[in-house]
Amino acid sequence: MTSVRQDMSAAISVAGRWAFAVVQLPAMLWFGGCGGVLGEIPDLNTPDGRVFAERCGACHGKPFGGHSVTHGVPDPRFRTVMEWQEALPKMEALMREKGMQPLTEGEREAITRYLNRHANP
Numbered sequence: 502m503t504s505v506r507q508d509m510s511a512a513i514s515v516a517g518r519w520a521f522a523v524v525q526l527p528a529m530l531w532f533g534g535c536g537g538v539l540g541e542i543p544d545l546n547t548p549d550g551r552v553f554a555e556r557c558g559a560c561h562g563k564p565f566g567g568h569s570v571t572h573g574v575p576d577p578r579f580r581t582v583m584e585w586q587e588a589l590p591k592m593e594a595l596m597r598e599k600g601m602q603p604l605t606e607g608e609r610e611a612i613t614r615y616l617n618r619h620a621n622p
Contacts, residue, residue, distance in 0.1 A: 552612055552615070553616070554574050561574050578619060
């Protein structure tokens with residue numbers, strides 16, 4: 502009887518680890534900043550939000566890699582203001598490398614206002 506309990510406990514333990522790996526781990530990664538959203542991205546239907554969605558969605562809204570998965574525009578709540586201040590110049594450098602139209606001063610200001618308003622505190 503003890504052997505059966507040990508076998509069942511081992512099976513449950515393995516099943517629990519499997520459930521974590523299959524369900525919980527991908528969910529944690531998704532909501533932890535690997536492209537997921539906490540819900541609807543805030544205020545995209547505002548003047549600054551539309552600039553953010555249009556310009557950032559030019560890359561982030563397209564499939565990447567060898568598959569058709571997109572990760573959509575980034576959720577501003579996944580970074581702090583300071584992190585966005587570091588990320589925006591990097592994104593602009595990538596845009597230049599890809600031969601994309603650079604941000605105008607007005608677009609940069611609108612995107613910065615949008616990110617500052619909605620960044621993680």
